[in-house]
Amino acid sequence: xxxxYKGNAMNCHLIYVTTKDKAEARRIGRHLVQNRLAACANIxxxxxxxxxxxxxxxxxxxxxxxxxxxxTRLPELIxxxxxxxxxxxxxxxxxxxxxxxxxxxDWIAEQVAPPPGQGSSVPxxxxxxxx
Numbered sequence: 001x002x003x004x005y006k007g008n009a010m011n012c013h014l015i016y017v018t019t020k021d022k023a024e025a026r027r028i029g030r031h032l033v034q035n036r037l038a039a040c041a042n043i044x045x046x047x048x049x050x051x052x053x054x055x056x057x058x059x060x061x062x063x064x065x066x067x068x069x070x071x072t073r074l075p076e077l078i079x080x081x082x083x084x085x086x087x088x089x090x091x092x093x094x095x096x097x098x099x100x101x102x103x104x105x106d107w108i109a110e111q112v113a114p115p116p117g118q119g120s121s122v123p124x125x126x127x128x129x130x131x
């Protein structure tokens with residue numbers, strides 16, 4: 001079967017998020033993938049982070065959550081991460097994907113394409129999401 005690739009490279013993004021621990025990363029990642037805001041979530045546990053917060057040096061263990069989505073889904077994904085995250089100011093950084101394996105990039109776009117008539121999957125303020 002011949003497949004026509006849709007050229008989604010310019011539309012795809014990686015999102016880098018730090019979380020307090022693996023459990024929080026899993027909870028957020030699960031919500032985003034199940035609600036088709038992210039095609040995939042990867043977790044790197046036990047990452048060491050050093051930074052200044054409120055004028056004090058911090059040296060903490062965190063987990064990194066790497067997500068893959070499309071530009072059109074970014075605002076809803078960021079809103080969902082913010083509502084589910086425990087940090088006052090969570091690290092949520094997006095990086096455009098400038099190239100890659102076309103079938104994989106198409107898969108990302110297909111996974112996060114909202115079905116017709118689907119409402120928002122962003123939890124309401126204060127709404128708990130089950131792990």
